[in-house]
Amino acid sequence: xxxxxxxxxxxxxxxxxxxxxxxxxxxxxxxxxxxxxxxxxxxxxxxxxxxxxxxxxxxxxxxxxxxxxxxxxxxxxxxxxxxxxxxxxxxxxxxxxxxxxxxxxxxxxxxxxxxxxxxxxxxxxxxxxxxxxxxxxxxxxxxxxxxxxxxxxxxxxxxxxxxxxxxxxxxxxxxxxxxxxxxxxxxxxxxxxxxxxxxxxxxxxxxxxxxxxxxxxxxxxxxxxxxxxxxxxxxxxxxxxxxxxxxxxxxxxxxxxxxxxx
Numbered sequence: 012x013x014x015x016x017x018x019x020x021x022x023x024x025x026x027x028x029x030x031x032x033x034x035x036x037x038x039x040x041x042x043x044x045x046x047x048x049x050x051x052x053x054x055x056x057x058x059x060x061x062x063x064x065x066x067x068x069x070x071x072x073x074x075x076x077x078x079x080x081x082x083x084x085x086x087x088x089x090x091x092x093x094x095x096x097x098x099x100x101x102x103x104x105x106x107x108x109x110x111x112x113x114x115x116x117x118x119x120x121x122x123x124x125x126x127x128x129x130x131x132x133x134x135x136x137x138x139x140x141x142x143x144x145x146x147x148x149x150x151x152x153x154x155x156x157x158x159x160x161x162x163x164x165x166x167x168x169x170x171x172x173x174x175x176x177x178x179x180x181x182x183x184x185x186x187x188x189x190x191x192x193x194x195x196x197x198x199x200x201x202x203x204x205x206x207x208x209x210x211x212x213x214x215x216x217x218x219x220x221x222x223x224x225x226x227x228x229x230x231x232x233x234x235x236x237x238x239x240x241x242x243x244x245x246x247x248x249x250x251x252x253x254x255x256x257x258x259x260x261x262x263x264x265x266x267x268x269x270x271x272x273x
Contacts, residue, residue: 055100055170056080060090060116061132062108066155070103070132073159074166087111094120094127096272097220098183101169104149106133106140114143121148124182128169132162183219184272186255188212195255202254207232211247215260215270224267244268 057079061067064085071081082097084090087108094102094116102120106113113133120127131144136154144152151165181188185198193209195202204212210232215223225244233243248260248268261269 054078056082056098057166058082058084058090058093058097058099058102060084060087060094060102060108060113061105062086063105066105070159070162073163077163077166079166087113087116091116091119093220095123095184098181098217099127101166102127102129103132103166104129106131106135106144114147117144117147117149126180126182130165130169132157181213181216183216183270186216186259186272188216197255204251204254208247208250208254211244212251212255212270215268219270219272222263222266222269226267228267 057074059067059070059074059081061070061083062085067083067085071083074081082093082099084093087110090102090104091111104113104117104120106117108116113131117129117131120129125148129149130151130153131141131149132153132155133140133144134155135141141152141154150169153162153165179189179191181190187196187198188209189195190213195204195209195212211228214228214231228244229241244267248262252260259271261271263269
């Protein structure tokens, strides 16, 4: 149970956690609203994998107050499925979960998505657990109990590093998009794509697991000079399905399309 804060917020479930009252109400951060010398708002998508709901709620609120989009999974299997099927800037992973060993989840994420950054957040504070996690491919390790301020500082550092590194590939499931060579591999080998097909696939993969409207696809791939009522997106989606498989792109009726892991 959390305990009330003298300032009307609440404290985390462990001693040493910072007071969420200092974060204020949940909000969407406008980077332009921050003055000079102030830490800029973050941008990105984070997956939080932890079976303790109070921790999930606490950390989620802190991350969202920083401007991040957060998905949460209450178990290792669900977390692994989300990590492999969607695109995340960072995965925050607990090691002690009821359904599957967190180290196994970490190993599978790193093995199947080598470019996926993972920060381990665990009650296991022994040196062996830390060393094993880092050897398996975790980029950072923070033990519980912890300060939310420290966690957010580590998240900021990780996302700043990622922002300074040119992303050359998008990997979702078995599909790899090489942005430099402009090549696609569906896990069985190279798939030749025309220029517009490549750009459309790139936009869909950047938002893997989420629906993307036809209007957005028209704007980002073809430009606004196309009539929003045009069926050009549908035509190119059919071409991609013919080359990559019928189940890779899902039609969301009345909304648009969603790229799913294959």
